[in-house]
Amino acid sequence: MIPFPSEQDILVGILVFLRVSLLLLLLPVLGHKLVPKPVKAGLVGILTLVLFPVVAPSVPVIQPDPIHMALFAIQEMLLAAALGLMAQLIFAAAQFAGQVMSLQMGMAVANIFDPATSSQSAVVAQFVGIFAILMWLASGAHHMFILSLVESFTLMPVGTPWSIQGWEVLAQATANMFELAIKLMAPVLLLLFFVYVALGLIARAVPQIQVFFVSFPLSVGLGLLILGLAFPAFMALMYDAFIGLEQGVPMFLHRLSGQ
Secondary structure, three states: OOOOOOHHHHHHHHHHHHHHHHHHHHOOOOOOOOOOHHHHHHHHHHHHHHHHHHHHHHOOOOOOOHHHHHHHHHHHHHHHHHHHHHHHHHHHHHHHHHHHHHHHHOOOOOEEEEOOOOEEEEHHHHHHHHHHHHHHHHOOHHHHHHHHHHHHHHHOOOOOOOOHHHHHHHHHHHHHHHHHHHHHHHHHHHHHHHHHHHHHHHHHHOOOOOHHHHHHHHHHHHHHHHHHHOHHHHHHHHHHHHHHHHHHHHHHHHHHOOO
């Protein structure tokens, strides 16, 4: 007969379930709204059942009162949210770069519905976001995050106190997001800057030319052209950013545990 789980096993199982489920829901591809809910539920259940025998022996005795359990549950959810945020920051950088490039090209009004965020987004931002998903899968970052989830229970067992050094790593990752976004959109913005300067000089020298109407096709055409020419560098930046998570996530867990 299968032994009935003890009260400690049930409490530990709930905490493991919270960390696993929230992290998978926040990951860029596995947590996408278009992924069927039964697939998400099955993956969460399998990972919870696999990780529970590994995690349970290292968890200290949990007091069965609601206050202690609520504190542990909040801690687990915050840790999963922090891990998911490190992945989402790279996608946020790509989306931000796409939005700015669309605005500078004059395509700000060419918006389409984004099912991931349930809002309107620019065409270039949608294209960059889809490309970021492909690079996420190509780099194997989703496998790395599942392995990091397993490692997190070793580095940060349930109930482990946190160190402020971990939040410094997370703040640095947020700063790196803006740096990556600037690198991604720099070729397009630099070219369009010189285009607009040249159009301004033409408008000053020859007022008869309708620069306002000329600038629309010119900025869109040149913007898409330079985006296509800079695409190899774009791919390299995105790939390196996702590969960098392989060192960034374990470093965050080490710093958060005070090691």
